[in-house]
Amino acid sequence: MGNIISSSNSGSSSSSSSSKPFTNPFQSSKLLSTLRASRTKVHVPVPSGDAASKQPSIFSTLRWPNVSNPNDFIPLYSDCISKACSRTQEYLLFKDPEDKFHPNPEVLTQIFLMTYIGQSINLNMMATFNCTVMTPEQRVLLGADWVWAVLEKPTKNPRIQIAVQVLHTPTREAAAEDYPAEARTESLQMAQRESSNRTVCERMVDFCASIGKDCYALFLFMGRKNDAGGIYGVLSNNFQAAIGKCDKIDRELIENFFKGSRYLHTPTGMLQTITTKRDEEPLTVLIKFS
Structure with a gap:
């Protein structure tokens, strides 16, 4: 497939050869000697009363600035995915001895989503990495079951979007878009007629392409x-x-x-790759979520 779709390497990048290595000033033996000498020779008066409360601690000058990491959500996302996959696999692999229980694709998708969203709320990550579930009409028109978005601070505007479409094994696939008659509203029927000339995969590809290279289709x-x-x-x-x-x-x-693929990204590796790549760069990766 490489001759059809451009791919980039994984998200790892090498440092420039011209960059200088970081040197910790507190590892200098000369500096340590100076600090020890000043501790024994210099008497620092201790202020009293209000002056003492206003005097900054000497340790406050040694702290590194508290810079927030824009990718702090990545390990939280990985935790949510792990729980969602584990819960969904219970139903994927369940064998009913009476052969009466057969969860349809919609149920499996909802189990995955409910577990993921519940854990993401517990971890308070919705302000940085959001999940928007599509309505039935949107799912038909756009081909996406939900959209993940990396949000900019403080605007909370989407910086990167991942439109997700769930694909099931062929034995379940036939029921993927088979809505019950009572659930087929007029707007849903219009959406089905509007999109009947394209496959559900093509609808999502068109949707992502209309947004740009910072919107990814994830099947x-x-x-x-x-x-x-x-x-x-x-x-x-x-x-x-x-x-x-x-x-x-x-x-x-x-x-x-x-x-022929030899390497599969983890969910963590997937996000690290797309958050560190250059703008407008084409990218295709394979992921093993469970």
């Missing part, structure tokens, strides 16, 4: 051949390169990305 596989309980992903901001070069963009085309 999340809940189960794959030979790994029914595995949760995988293909993420790219360059799927539109396949439009016109392939008959259609569908599950089969996207799953072909895994053929």
